[in-house]
Amino acid sequence: MTCFIGVDVGTGSARAGVFDLEGTLLASRKHDIQMWRALGNIAEQSSDDIWQAVCSCVRGAISDAGISPQEVRGIGFDAACSLVALDGDMRPLSVSASGDVARNVIVWMDQRATDQAARINAKEYPVLEFVGGAISPEMQTPKLLWLRENMPESFAAAGQFFDLVDYLTWAATGSLARSCCTVTCKWTYLAHEDRWDNSYFEEIGLRELASENFSRIGTEIVPPGSALAQGLSHGAAAQMGLLAGIPVAAGLIDAHAGGIGTVGADPERGPEATMAYVFGTSACTMSTSPEAHRVPGVWGPYYSAMVPGMWLSEGGQSAAGEAIAHLVTVHPASAEAEAAARAEGLSLQTYLLRQVDRRVSEKSEVALLAGARVVVPDFLGNRAPFADPGATGAILGLTLSADFEDLLATYVAAVLGVGYGLRQIMQAQGQHGVRPSTIVVSGGAGESDTIKQLLADSSGFPVLSTRSAEPVLLGAAMLGAVAAGAYPTIQSAMSAMSSVKARFDPSSAEILALHQKRFEAFEMLQKADQTVRQAMVALPKGSV
Numbered sequence: 001m002t003c004f005i006g007v008d009v010g011t012g013s014a015r016a017g018v019f020d021l022e023g024t025l026l027a028s029r030k031h032d033i034q035m036w037r038a039l040g041n042i043a044e045q046s047s048d049d050i051w052q053a054v055c056s057c058v059r060g061a062i063s064d065a066g067i068s069p070q071e072v073r074g075i076g077f078d079a080a081c082s083l084v085a086l087d088g089d090m091r092p093l094s095v096s097a098s099g100d101v102a103r104n105v106i107v108w109m110d111q112r113a114t115d116q117a118a119r120i121n122a123k124e125y126p127v128l129e130f131v132g133g134a135i136s137p138e139m140q141t142p143k144l145l146w147l148r149e150n151m152p153e154s155f156a157a158a159g160q161f162f163d164l165v166d167y168l169t170w171a172a173t174g175s176l177a178r179s180c181c182t183v184t185c186k187w188t189y190l191a192h193e194d195r196w197d198n199s200y201f202e203e204i205g206l207r208e209l210a211s212e213n214f215s216r217i218g219t220e221i222v223p224p225g226s227a228l229a230q231g232l233s234h235g236a237a238a239q240m241g242l243l244a245g246i247p248v249a250a251g252l253i254d255a256h257a258g259g260i261g262t263v264g265a266d267p268e269r270g271p272e273a274t275m276a277y278v279f280g281t282s283a284c285t286m287s288t289s290p291e292a293h294r295v296p297g298v299w300g301p302y303y304s305a306m307v308p309g310m311w312l313s314e315g316g317q318s319a320a321g322e323a324i325a326h327l328v329t330v331h332p333a334s335a336e337a338e339a340a341a342r343a344e345g346l347s348l349q350t351y352l353l354r355q356v357d358r359r360v361s362e363k364s365e366v367a368l369l370a371g372a373r374v375v376v377p378d379f380l381g382n383r384a385p386f387a388d389p390g391a392t393g394a395i396l397g398l399t400l401s402a403d404f405e406d407l408l409a410t411y412v413a414a415v416l417g418v419g420y421g422l423r424q425i426m427q428a429q430g431q432h433g434v435r436p437s438t439i440v441v442s443g444g445a446g447e448s449d450t451i452k453q454l455l456a457d458s459s460g461f462p463v464l465s466t467r468s469a470e471p472v473l474l475g476a477a478m479l480g481a482v483a484a485g486a487y488p489t490i491q492s493a494m495s496a497m498s499s500v501k502a503r504f505d506p507s508s509a510e511i512l513a514l515h516q517k518r519f520e521a522f523e524m525l526q527k528a529d530q531t532v533r534q535a536m537v538a539l540p541k542g543s544v
């Protein structure tokens with residue numbers, strides 16, 4: 001048999017899947033990864049912990065698939081866009097105020113660099129035109145500047161700074177090559193001109209990186225799917241239970257792997273008409289077009305960062321699945337629901353979804369269970385379309401009810417809030433020429449048909465699901481298949497390995513009218529958040 005392995009490292013877990021040449025999933029494994037959180041939206045991880053989780057998943061998936069290591073012909077990686085620091089001997093280098101060497105990863109959602117991002121955005125650097133008009137504190141150059149300013153010894157001692165997926169491919173092969181996807185989307189590399197912008201680094205305060213010719217952040221920039229070095233190293237092969245020398249592909253950011261794993265599923269429409277919605281801890285909208293579109297607040301346009309040769313516009317919601325998880329966990333009925341979920345061997349969210357399904361005859365009627373509760377899930381700021389990292393979450397329609405039905409109302413309202421955020425991004429993109437006609441969903445929070453119907457109704461766009469239950473992992477495996485030469489291009493792997501399974505059209509006019517009203521309430525509440533925050537800034541320090 002000819003098999004490919006896809007590895008996906010999200011915010012909360014690492015997963016590995018074994019796929020055949022047609023993209024059928026033979027087996028997968030998941031392993032949670034550790035995260036340290038602290039006040040001020042600090043979020044740190046350990047690259048060693050992540051690597052161990054990856055190796056354990058790969059070993060487990062091969063064993064579950066019942067295949068021999070000889071049958072694995074290629075391996076591809078994707079990961080959330082966290083920043084990894086290694087010292088001159090390529091060992092973990094702490095990025096943490098705790099000094100703990102294990103904490104050498106600044107997670108993408110960490111907002112320590114908010115001031116640095118604001119200072120960068122106060123000037124009109126040309127590179128900002130290729131990140132939606134404003135750099136986000138989630139991206140790497142503000143984070144590097146934070147390190148330079150707050151931990152100068154660590155900054156100086158660093159041997160390499162990697163985006164997480166480039167770290168993983170280095171750990172697998174020893175190659176220091178960076179994927180064009182990571183450096184373009186998160187590090188301000190200008191892929192359409194094949195260059196870094198020296199003056200940007202010199203002016204923002206990262207002069208050293210430019211004067212060393214970018215040797216610590218990437219000098220060899222390669223397309224995703226390129227075969228790296230001599231393939232899997234002996235050391236990595238032993239840890240994964242694979243053969244040394246298997247082709248290893250340059251990787252993708254996780255959202256982009258979700259895009260590759262889904263947007264080719266409908267070959268008649270093509271990637272341009274189909275937008276990927278990758279709904280996990282965060283949510284990302286991935287739209288491609290042959291020409292560059294500048295959409296304020298939507299990241300990009302990024303050249304060749306997802307589908308080769310196409311421009312990418314990337315909208316996002318920093319807290320999506322995470323916002324839903326947060327709200328249901330803090331609800332008074334959560335302990336009771338957790339216990340019931342545990343008894344059925346389900347996660348709390350899956351249990352709630354099953355309970356919701358039991359209460360309606362049509363999926364679209366689930367929206368009625370939210371009653372007058374409206375949620376704005378901007379708990380980690382608003383990534384798109386407002387590029388406002390200071391935005392906060394809001395909830396309307398609270399009463400003294402604290403029972404299970406009230407928890408279900410909060411759950412449904414939170415899912416719909418994510419859907420209305422998606423609708424706002426679609427509207428903003430549409431005004432600037434990015435107009436996909438359907439949305440294809442991937443990610444752990446978007447797996448169920450009920451959620452897909454709610455997304456179709458709340459956004460107003462038809463939603464597709466793919467045959468693969470694990471499209472993000474599939475996207476990573478496609479990279480492995482391309483690196484192995486099983487497919488000549490990513491596009492050919494996309495159309496051969498994925499296909500559409502089902503379509504969810506927006507529901508009846510009556511249901512859509514309900515969503516229109518709820519969307520208007522959502523926007524009112526979001527506006528109130530902006531107004532209140534502006535008022536708070538005017539108050540004397542310490543009074544709030």
Ligand SMILES: Nc1ncnc2c1ncn2[C@@H]1O[C@H](COP(=O)(O)OP(=O)(O)O)[C@@H](O)[C@H]1O
Pocket residue numbers: 009010011012013254279280281282320321322323324325349350353443444445446448
């Ligand atoms: N039924 C559900 N309803 C809502 N959210 C869900 C559901 N199932 C999982 N999630 C959310 O999906 C997220 C995990 O998705 P996943 O794609 O694995 O994330 P990541 O790749 O970011 O680690 C979590 O935030 C979890 O709370």
Ligand SMILES: O=C(CO)[C@@H](O)[C@@H](O)COP(=O)(O)O
Pocket residue numbers: 009010011012079080081082108185253254255256280281282283284314316
């Ligand atoms: O920022 C990006 C994509 O650009 C993601 O890596 C980030 O949102 C994290 O994604 P997940 O929520 O872990 O799937």
